[in-house]
Amino acid sequence: MKMKTRLTGALSAVAVLAVGVTPALAEGELNILTWEGYADTSFIAPFEAASGCKVSATYVGSNDDFAPKLAAGGGVFDLVSPAIDSTAPLIAAGFVQPIDTARLSRWSEVYEKFRSADGINSDGQVFGVPFSWGAISFMYLVDKFPTPPTSLAALWDPALAGHISLWDDKSAIYVAARLNGDMDIYNLTDDQLAAAQARLLEQKPLIRKYWSTAGELVDLYNSGEIWISNTWAGYQSGLLQAEGVDVKEFVPTENAEGWVDNWMIVANTPNEECAYKFLEMAISEEGQCGMSAITGYSASNPVAAKACMTPEQYVALHQDDPAYLDSLLLWENLGPRLNTYANAWNSVKSQ
Amino acid sequence: MTLPLRLRKVLVLSPPLIWVVLFMFVPYTILFVFSFWEQVYPTFAPAFQLGNYQTLISDPQYLRTLLRTIKIAGLVSLFSLLLAYPYAYFLVHKVRHPALRQTLYMAVVAPLWVSYLLRAYTWKTILGTEGILNSFLVSTGILSEPSSIFLYNQTSMIVTLTYVFIPFMVMPIYAALEKIPRNLLEASADLGMGRTATFVKVTLPLSMSGVVAGFTMTFCLAFGDFIAAYLVGGPDGMMISNVIATQFGASLNWPLGSALALVMLLIVLAIISVSDRFERLGKGTFA
Incomplete structure (x- = not known):
């Protein structure tokens, strides 16, 4: 099939x-x-x-x-x-x-x-x-979560090692910063950026694959590789449901980007x-x-x-x-800080 | 009517020369110039500074990725050699029937005609959690449940790259082994050498040029690869070419990407010149 x-x-x-x-x-x-x-x-x-x-x-x-x-x-x-x-x-x-x-x-x-x-x-x-317009929400496979996840912490749960995916995008920094409690995600200080990087590095061994296109994310769920990830609210979950994969979206307690x-x-x-x-x-x-x-x-x-x-x-x-x-948290232009954010994310990926 | 010799020489040589200048010299010069520019929001601007090269040294992410790439490319070459040499030897020395030998040779080379992307993608369907390998292992009872260790890691990258580039190892080794005159092997046997000694003292040294050529090709191809990391690599599978692609893409830092590309070019040129010397060493003219 x-x-x-x-x-x-x-x-x-x-x-x-x-x-x-x-x-x-x-x-x-x-x-x-x-x-x-x-x-x-x-x-x-x-x-x-x-x-x-x-x-x-x-x-x-x-x-x-x-x-x-x-x-x-x-x-x-x-x-x-x-x-x-x-x-x-x-x-x-x-x-x-x-x-x-x-x-x-x-x-x-x-x-x-x-x-x-x-x-x-x-x-x-x-x-x-x-x-x-929409949100960057989060998504999980319903049958793998008897208790539905409500927090970003689920994406850092060692019990889910090898079944987590995150968008290969600078927004990964936003996600990690929010888990750290830094909610002003578009104006992170260097220290906060470093803390977000550390968070992402801590998560890295649990990551199956960073996804880079909608098609790839759908494929990862479809082939049984991942159970939880972030997503473009509405889109990939719709594609997966159309293929009979039972996924559900949620906006975590740490909020989501718009x-x-x-x-x-x-x-x-x-x-x-x-x-x-x-x-x-x-x-x-x-x-x-x-x-x-x-x-x-x-x-x-x-x-x-x-x-x-x-x-x-x-x-x-x-x-x-x-x-x-x-x-x-509506996306904002990072201005000259864009390079700093991008580099922080690149550095995580290079480890 | 005959053209003067000089004009004929010009006519014969100019197409390749123009080609080399247009598609090699000019792009590399542009890359070289770019590598001194600097990133200025929202894009980048002309400058003359060594900041990009400094970044490559001071920011550990570049060296780390470079070393990982060298490790992966080295392992790909090594595994290709370990598989390709016995195969080529078998073809040249054990398969007597020319048609069969040709068929077996083509079996290795033929995948080159198929798109690399398609072949790499196929490995995804083989190695995946619900892939062919896992289905087989579970159905035969070797595994109780599908394992996720086969895909999205450096091992799956090495497997894929070895499969994809192994023809470039088989071809030169096969050619080198085939060129060895049979009477040398017979002479070795006549002088009382056993099979092993003949292999070590005659066959292997005479086929070293093929091994070096194969190693160089597979290494350089794997070293510059970025598709395997994208398709079958995991979060720890970033190769140096992926970093360059990111610098020219999402990071919009062409100056840094250019500096990195030049460093990569220098490494490849160094490898080629070293292998060139090795090859001459094999011919007894090491210089």
């Missing part, structure tokens, strides 16, 4: 590749650098048919993957979708261009709080279109026309509910969400309560 799933996966990967190399017959094309789930055919195919813009997606495994890909230049990508903590460096480096929100008929419907966020506003210009993803137009794209068509779709019903259905993330446009979600889904995704996001 598992083998069959893998084979199907491999075959569909081949199919995707085959589709990917088919010459675009459409009027325009759009190369997007984004997260798994944000270019799903369920809503991208209708967009392609309606707009005449052929979409090709490349996936990232971390917010820190956006800037390097754009720094390599070459005009490869037209749209990117970083989270709110990673938008400022892209703007500062000149990798993205301002967005004319007047060209987006649904712009004013997006949560005001997201629209006015510092991360996408610079010099009176808007650089990002909020698309989705995020908002934003579409940004890469500077000097030759496909601006298609990019705007895509943005228009992204914050309308097709994009918002298309994305939510695939990823389980919350939508940025409550008007569109209300129109296309069931009332239960609308409530479950906290669409009526964006203040929920305030209860989470």
Whole structure:
């Protein structure tokens, strides 16, 4: 059964590749650098048919993957979708261009709080279109936990040695810092960073594998390798449940991080026309509910969400309560400290 | 109409020269220049300073990863040698039928035609907790429950890399053994040497060039590998190439990545020049 799933996966990967190399017959094309789930055919195919813009997606495994890909230049990508903590460096480096929100008929419907966020506003210009939001929650295999875990300490439990996984991302530092009781995770002092590093090193012998893509995390649960990890709330758990793996998400007592993803137009794209068509779709019903259905993330446009979600889904995704996001530790741009955090995480991995 | 000799020489030599300049010399020069730049938020900026090289020495994570990489690459070469030499010897000296010998030789070399990624991925399905190896061990009663020790550690990396790179050990050893004139072995026997003595005094020295070539190739390939760490390595499996990939990726520190890449290049060049001397030593012209 598992083998069959893998084979199907491999075959569909081949199919995707085959589709990917088919010459675009459409009027325009759009190369997007984004997260798994944000270019799903369920809503991208209708967009392609309606707009005449052929979409090709490349996936990232971390917010820190956006800037390097754009720094390599070459005009490869037209749209990117970083989270709110990673938008400022892209703007500062000149990798993205301002967005004319007047060209987006649904712009004013997006949560005001997201629209006015510092991360996408610079010099009176808007650089990002909020698309989705959610939490970095935690997840466990139900049948392995007679008592459901409630604390991050579960990820440091020696009894679970060899069955723990953590996202290969600087956010690992955030997780360890919170376990240490340092809740101001975006302004850690050097001492607090060192303490977080020590925590992660203490956890390392218990780690089966650090996961780097949604697909890899799903595979790790699916093949019986891991029992507990952090996750992009809604997404991987949905994929696993669809495959019959009983996993459950939880927000630990040490809280979880929150995020908002934003579409940004890469500077000097030759496909601006298609990019705007895509943005228009992204914050309308097709994009918002298309994305939510695939990823389980919350939508940025409550008007569109209300129109296309069931009332239960609308409530479950906290669409009526964006203040929920305030209860989470919303990702912040680390500025020049980013390198220090990244290096701290690299150092842990190198041990 | 014949072109002057000089022009013909230029025409023949210029494509490879242009190739070398464009794809070897220019990139390495860029890398060299980059290695003196510095990381400045949000990206990096031109500078001339040795900070990156200092970091490589002062921050223990780089030396640690480098030593681990050398250890893993060394073990991969060693295990490849231990497996490949007897196999090549068997092919050359014991398999009489040329067609069978060819088939057995191709059996080792043929996997090279299959994508490396696919072969490494296959090992994941073999070594996993619910993989083929565990299923076999549990069904035969050797294990009472699946073990997780086969995958996501340095051992699984060494197994995978050995499997992937062993053809590069078999090929040169096979070629070296095949070239040894049979009459030398006969002469050794005629002079009263036993099989072991003949092997130690005649066959082994004459095949050293193949061993050195194979060792160099497998070592350098394993030394630069980063896929195995990603696919079958565990939390302690970071290789030096993974660190370089991180510096050019998530860390967005191309200057440091360049410095690291140059250090790696120097190590590989050093290994190649040492192995070159070893090879000449085998031919009695050590210099």
